[in-house]
C-alpha cells in the first residue's frame with residue numbers, strides 16, 4: 006500500500022470512530038443530560054452530523070479503493086513492461102532518460118528495436134507463458150550485459166514495450182555490430198537452455214541518430230525497421246525512409262482475410278514424374294489467388310504477408326481442405342489418385358492446433374493420410390533451439406501416415422543441419438541448384454552428391470524447377486527419383502490436370 010493510501014486509511018478510521026462516538030454518545034448528551042444545556046439541540050442536528058460523518062467515511066473508502074486498484078494496475082503494467090527489474094525503463098521513462106544524451110550526441114546515437122520472436126504472430130494463451138518467460142530471461146540478460154564497464158561508457162539505456170525491446174547507446178558501427186551479434190547468439194542460447202517452444206528468431210531494427218530526428222521519432226523508426234525486417238525474415242534492418250511500408254501492411258492482411266472469406270483462393274497442381282517408373286507419382290498443391298481486383302496473383306506476392314501472421318496457417322489449411330475435397334471427388338469418380346503435397350511454413354508447426362487442424366481436415370473428407378504429404382520450407386535460419394519441438398511435431402505428422410518433404414534443399418546455408426535434425430522422408434532439390442546443372446560442372450557435381458547422399462540415407466529425392474531436356478538427362482543419369490518442373494507441366498487447375506494425366510505424352514496410357 007502506498008503512502009497516500011495509508012494516510013487515507015488512518016483518516017477514515019478516525020472518521021468511523023467519530024461516527025461511532027457521536028452515534029452512541031449523542032443521544033446521551035442530547036437527551037439525557039439536560040443540565041449541560043444541550044437539550045435545545047434537535048434530533049435533526051444529531052442526524053445531520055451522523056450523515057455528514059457517514060458520507061465522509063464513504064468518500065474516503067472510495068478514495069482508498071481507487072488508490073489500491075490504481076496501484077495493482079500499475080503493478081501489472083510494470084510487470085508487463087519488465088519495469089520491476091532494476092534499471093529497466095518503460096517506453097515513456099526510456100524516452101525521457103535518453104533525451105538529454107541524444108540531444109548532445111545525436112550523430113553518435115543508436116536506437117535498436119529488438120525482438121527475440123516474430124511479434125506479429127498472435128500467440129495462443131498456452132504460448133503466452135513461453136513468450137513472457139522468454140522476455141523475462143532476455144531482460145535479465147540485458148541487465149548483466151549493459152552493466153559491464155565497457156558498456157557503461159556507451160551510456161546504454163533499454164526498455165521493454167508490449168512485444169519488443171529498445172536499446173539506446175552511443176558509439177559507432179563496430180559497437181552496433183557487436184551488440185546485435187551478441188544478442189543474436191544470446192537469444193538462441195537462452196531459448197535452447199530453457200526449452201522455449203516458440204519460433205525463436207531475433208530481429209533488429211536500427212536507427213542511427215541525427216539532429217533532424219527527435220528521440221521519439223528515432224524510436225518509431227527503429228521499430229518500423231524491425232517490422233520491415235520481420236516481414237522479409239531479415240535479421241538486421243536499418244531504417245530506410247523509402248521503404249517505410251509499415252502502413253500498407255495491415256491492408257494486405259485485410260485483403261487476404263477477405264479473399265479467404267470470399268473463397269478467392271484456388272489450388273493449382275503441378276505433377277511430379279518418377280524417372281524409373283516413367284509415371285507421375287505425385288502432385289504439389291500450389292495456391293493461386295483469383296482476385297477480382299488484382300487478377301490472378303502469384304503466391305510470391307502474398308505468401309510473405311500471410312507468413313507474418315497466423316493467416317498463413319488458415320490459408321494452408323484452407324488449401325489442404327480443397328485438396329482433400331478434390332481427392333474425395335477423384336475417388337468418387339473412380340479416377341486414379343496419386344499423393345498430393347501441401348506447403349507449410351515452419352512456424353505454423355508452433356501453433357498448438359497444427360496437428361489437430363490437419364487431422365480434422367483429412368478426416369472431414371475421409372481421405373487416406375498416405376495420400377497427403379507435407380512440404381516444409383526452411384524459410385529462415387534453422388535454429389537448433391527449436392529443433393526438438395519441431396522434431397516432435399513432425400514425428401506426430403508422420404505417425405499419421407503423412408510424408409515429410411524438405412523443400413528448397415540447397416537454397417539455405419544450413420540445409421544440411423536441417424537434414425540432420427529433422428525427420429524427413431523426401432528431399433526436394435531447389436531450383437537454384439538445378440538451374441546450373443546443364444551449364445556448370447560444379448552445380449552438376451553438387452546435385453549428384455546430394456542425390457547419392459539421399460540414397461545412402463534412404464531418403465526419396467525430387468528435383469524441382471526442371472525445364473530443359475538436358476537437365477532431365479543429367480538427373481536420370483544421376484538416378485534422381487523424380488522430377489517436377491515446367492518440362493512436364495506448369496502448375497494447372499484441377500480440370501486441366503485431369504486432362505493432362507490422361508493425355509500427356511510422358512507416361513504410357515495403360516498405367517492410368
Ligand code: C2E
Pocket residue numbers: 275290291292303304305308317320321324348349350380382412413469470471472489490491492496
Ligand atoms: P515452392 O514450394 O518452391 O514451389 C515451386 C514453385 O516453383 C512454384 O511457384 C512453381 O510454379 C515454380 N516452378 C515449378 N517448376 C518450375 C520450372 O520449371 N520453372 C520455373 N521458373 N518455376 C517453376 P509458385 O506456385 O509461384 O509458388 C512460389 C512459392 O510460394 C512456393 O515455392 C511456395 O514456397 C509458396 N507457396 C505456394 N503455394 C503455397 C501454399 O499453399 N502454402 C504455402 N505456405 N506456400 C505456398
Ligand code: CA
Pocket residue numbers: 289348380412
Ligand atoms: Ca513446395
Ligand code: CA
Pocket residue numbers: 412413433435469
Ligand atoms: Ca521448392
